[in-house]
Amino acid sequence: MNKYDKEYDAFQIFEQIRTQEETVQQPAPSPGRDRISWKEDPFYEIEYDADGGWSGGAGNQGNGSAGQEYVVAPDQIDMPPRDEVRELFNRMRDIARESRHLNFSSSRFYDQRTQQENAKIFYRQGMFMEDFEDSYEKIVPYSSYFPNYQMMGYDQLRTYFTWRTRVRQGDITNISLSYAFLYIYELLNNIGVDSPREGLDKLMFFWEAFREYDKSVDKYVVKWLKDYHVYYGMEESFRAFAEENQLLSQYPALSEEEENFDLYCGLSKYDIRKSSFYTEERQDLVQRCFFHTLERLRSLFLEKSRSLDDLIFVPTRNMAVWTPFQGALFYPAGNLPDRRVVLSRREIYLCSHGYWTFSVMITADSGKRLLAYVMKQMESVLRKLTNFKYRLSANSNILSPVMADELRKAGISLEQAVTDAVKEFYREETRTVVKIHPGALEKIREEAYATQEKLIVPEDMTGDGMPVNICREIPGTEEHREETGKAGAGQGLAQEETSSSVFFQESQPQAGDIWQELWAALTETERKALQLIQQGGTDLKTFSDERDIMLEVLIDGINEKAVDFVGDSLLDQEAAVYDDYIVQVKGMVEEI
Secondary structure (H helix, E strand, C coil), X not given: CCHHHHHCHHHHHHHHHHHHXXXXXXXXXXXXCCCCCCCCCCXXXXXXXXXXXXEECCCCCCXXXXXXXXXXXXXXXCCCCCCHHHHXXXXXXXXXXXXXXXXXXXXXXXXXXXXXXXXXXXXXXXXXXXXXXXXXXXXXXXXXXXXXXXXXXXXXXXXXXXXXXXXXXXXXXXXXXXXXXXXXXHHHCCCCCCCHHHHHHHHHHHHXXXXXXXXXXXXXXXXXXXXXXHHHCCCCCHHHHHHHCCXXXXXXXXXXXXXXXXXXXXXXXXXXXXXXXXXXXXXXXXXXXXXXXXXXXXXXXXXXXXXXXXXXXXECCCCEECCCCCCCCCCCXXXXXXXXXXXXXXXXXXXXXXXXXXXXXXXCHHHHHHHHHHHHHHHHHHHHHCCCCCCCCCCHHHCCHHHHHHHXXXXXXXXXXXHHHHHHXXXXXXXXXXXXXHHHHHHXXXXXXXXXXXXXXXXXXXXXXXXXXXXXXXXXXXXXXXXCCCCCCCCCEEEXXXXXXXXXXXXXXXXXXXXXXXXXXXCHHHHHHHHHHHHCCCCHHHHHHHCXXXXXXXXXXXXXXXXXXXXXXXXXXXXXXXXXXXXXXXXXXXXX
């Protein structure tokens, strides 16, 4: 026997049993007892004992001799106590007997049909044991290529499910690598999770922890993560996921091609790199403006139930068959909706009636024309905003008739969408941000209080005997003292009335001009938000979600512009107007 024969001894047992059964005369069955044949039960469970021997399960009893039966008198049987866990494992194993194709013999182990049957049985058994928890004291090692429940002995099963119980509780410890892959197979099949999102989170959590013990899982998990996004249609883009988890280096095609400015310029009918506007000083500005515009267009098309990438890129005609999670026991359970998944500029996956195909990407002529119009219109707006000496116009006739009709049916004005995106980018690009440390702002307010006290005019009496306090209004203070009466002649003060009090200020340009400038600087969304706040009783969080902007970002945007013009924030983190500016904001919203 050479070393290769020795390696596969465990699998050859089946062939030896099958050969013996075919050649040896079988004894007659005992009265009242049915004889189990290979045809009736195609699978034999094998359990290894401490001495290295084995005992046949399911179809055989005793020392492993095939085709022999042993009848024991009832009074000679020492009945062991009932083992409910073993009974559960037996019911799990019964699932395998429903399939006539199951065979783990080495001669057929890599057969595609056999592997598919094994994956199906693994999935059904996994769902059967989905909620099982165990607490076994022993730790029995396990090593197998394509590990599965059916080929595991009693102690190995109890070891695995005890370890899995702790893993699900967040306690990931080192164990035989085959157990780790078995758990990964479960997650790929969404066994033990409520959603693909939860399955992906658990897979990432487990991988990051277990790779500290054995990094050999890396090369498998890395490729299965990509398959996971394609197969389950995760909402976030795979590039965003890879970037967030610092995995871009694992996917060279994704990192090299995705969002590559030169790639888009090479595809477009209009190459902006050859424009006189595209100088060394402006190229960074142009590139960032393009990608900002591209993202805004993708969001707009998505709102209209369209895909911008689908209009630009199309697959080649010859599609190759794609099998998800190659190298794992995976069964495609459930009905998947037909869909197209664009993973990168080089990869597109199509699912039709549960059948997956794969292809690289090409760009149709209509897609090239669409890119050309977007780039040219973007440059035209940028030239105006930067006061470039030469103007440029983008003619929508460059779009193909079919593309123009598609956009019209979708209710998309490409010219307006590009213009708005470029203006938004340039406004943010040129915005001056003044940051004030909260501690410094508090100190300024304390000093303002002290100054206010010094400016208070001593109490005097009017002709009718009423007291009057005259003070100057201090910008930035949290409250103003109420005044009654009239200012004395010759004091150079101007009177300003509000709904709640009368203030006296030094003669100066009207503050209303500043609030008008602030109002003009706000975006339409920010203006609407202030109007809703002024009206009261409106859920601003719902409003911000409808506009696809985080509430915190919306509040910060308003406050940053307010700091630029009036020197202070208007809103607190609960989106309420500070008491100092309630009157001014009301006047700005209702009168301007």
